[in-house]
Amino acid sequence: MSTFHCTSCGRAIFRSEDILQRITLSSFNGHRAECYAIRGAIDAGSLRRYDVSLHEGWYCCRFIMMRMVEDKFGTGADLLVYSDSVMEVADGQAPPAPVSRRSVVKLGKRDHDAVISAPENQDKLLVVKHGAIWCPPCRHMDAIISRVIERNVLPDVRFFELDTDEEPAIAARFNSRAIPFFVFYFAGTQVKVELRGAQGVDGGLVGAIPEQALVALCQTLSARLRASRTAAAG
Ligand SMILES: [Zn+2]
Known part of the structure; x- marks a missing residue:
């Protein structure tokens, strides 16, 4: 027997005997969003609760657990816990030390517009990913963006995220009803972008984007925008 703990703080979330099954909600270019379906959590009443339309x-x-209200993934009324948000600890063992993770800066109504027009960001391509923590394709993109940042292949690009559940007013500036949704900015204004194979809405891109396509798009855009600025200045 074992218990599954939050990877961030080590708190016990559920027991192995509560696992109904392990489910892959979606997979994309080698990234898999996997969940445990569980029959109940330990002391769920003390977790912070929130509701949005879908779940x-x-x-x-x-974020640790969800139950879909609209059965988007065929998981019925099961409680779902993303497997990468918990770690298994055998009975009698101490939970391992919390994992520290590099995360992308999150924007909200307080700072979204100020960050986009901040002087230190004016010569960088800014990519804002609109998404939600429970959305499997958004999680694929989080993994891809973390790897791109880790490998430092795009030094002239800064990535940000916007939680569409927490910031509906900023999300509503665009007509995209689907996430993830990517918006690009340079020198304080939105840059309208197109990418073969990706759906475009209001100059942004909808859906998961393969790592190579994202890197190539950012490199091309960034080089073009900097060159046109240099030409304008000269
Ligand atoms: Zn925790």
């Missing part, structure tokens, strides 16, 4: 969710120190 209800619970937070530990970060």
